[in-house]
Amino acid sequence: MTSAAAVMTRDEVEVFLAREFPQIGIGENFILEAVGLMSARMRLAAHDRNLRPGGTISGPAMFALADVTLYVAILAQIGPVALAVTTNLNINFLGRPPPGDLVCDCKLLKLGKRLAVGEVWLHAPGRDEPLAHATGTYSIPPR
């Protein structure tokens, strides 16, 4: 596990994502709040298309938030690698999200040469209680 500082800033990651993955809607659906040492935080804005009846955010939207936050944490740590791909994601749904935005905190557990593993917590803004928790693995292409 590396202990080196992140090599990309929040702004650099944002520019990279907007250019390489325009369909994610970075800065619109998905707000990049912060990147740090082996960590990242994103927010999913409560747009209509992510909602289920009752105003709660859908499972696939929660999956997307978990997946992109993990990708961002890896990206910030190793630099722009468009071709890193998710190989596994295991998600536990713990509670029904209240209407509104959803925040996702990611911590990388391992950053190896070939695989990166991290965990994420999804929660309502300003609340600690986890609404979902996921662990995921990305395969990192040879550099």
Next chain:
Amino acid sequence: MTSAAAVMTRDEVEVFLAREFPQIGIGENFILEAVGLMSARMRLAAHDRNLRPGGTISGPAMFALADVTLYVAILAQIGPVALAVTTNLNINFLGRPPPGDLVCDCKLLKLGKRLAVGEVWLHAPGRDEPLAHATGTYSIPPR
């Protein structure tokens, strides 16, 4: 594990989903191809909003397909229970989907009073090679 026949037909499940979960876009994005004994098959139509550059279907869209096919297999077996919820889903991404539709086959592994567990394979139409595989658990409300 039950060995009883499914209690809802394909058409009954489709009507139920269209009424209870209009946002899924049943019959449009997600085509219900068949339901059977402890099983179901759905197809994800290759709409623009599900696509990544290169025309392949996105990870969250694949997650959504896995999740809804599992739900349909449970529904067909136990009858209309809108409140069953996913508690866990573990997905392995195995290959890059080719441009075009994606088919999902679900087999239920266990159908208990409180929990249902199933597995799904995602593959291109007419091809056996799995592009993703998932196992998931639904919590079934007391009846």
Next chain:
Amino acid sequence: MTSAAAVMTRDEVEVFLAREFPQIGIGENFILEAVGLMSARMRLAAHDRNLRPGGTISGPAMFALADVTLYVAILAQIGPVALAVTTNLNINFLGRPPPGDLVCDCKLLKLGKRLAVGEVWLHAPGRDEPLAHATGTYSIPPR
């Protein structure tokens, strides 16, 4: 998610495990170090039968440590329920354990009426670096 204090002490849990699950070898293979609010810590003693060549602890022994620590955290929180059973456990192996004991820290993510979900980290004594990480679900019998 409950915020109530644990209802069993470390010593009470130890007595319960020794009586109900003698084959675990509590206090011998598996040392219960602490229980707390929605948490527990155990240590796996490096006995020969848990070792692989090179003196590292085997995967199944790491699985057993993860599973029992999760069980202990639930037990301490809800009281003696011998019949709670693991329904799902997802484990990521992150690094090769050094020879010697292994410590496991558990934090419960959700404690519902029917399901409890928690995560665990396995690490060498006195070191933070995770060697394995798992999330698991227990089904809790009606009380």
Next chain:
Amino acid sequence: MTSAAAVMTRDEVEVFLAREFPQIGIGENFILEAVGLMSARMRLAAHDRNLRPGGTISGPAMFALADVTLYVAILAQIGPVALAVTTNLNINFLGRPPPGDLVCDCKLLKLGKRLAVGEVWLHAPGRDEPLAHATGTYSIPPR
């Protein structure tokens, strides 16, 4: 995904395991029944140390059976690679095993250059009903 025939026979795998991993107890605890194209079958003999009260096989013993059967299926397909390691294993426990042996069937879902993914079913001899199901990933060292 390869479609090439397995490169090791059942007997060759057995000799390799006995030499490289004597602590597994191949041919004693774990019986290698068959290897095939992207597949393997093993049997866990019901020895006392694997049992829980009531004579059923313990969770860690089921994990060990799942893990080793996956390893054997990979080994048979790619040849003797002692250093392949489990990176992830997700197991769902579906039913209480009856007293007696347990059989595990493995099918590889993907065999790439760096990662192999497979699924396994655990069931009683001669019965189809799955008692546990797991998917796992092995990292394959550069050759």
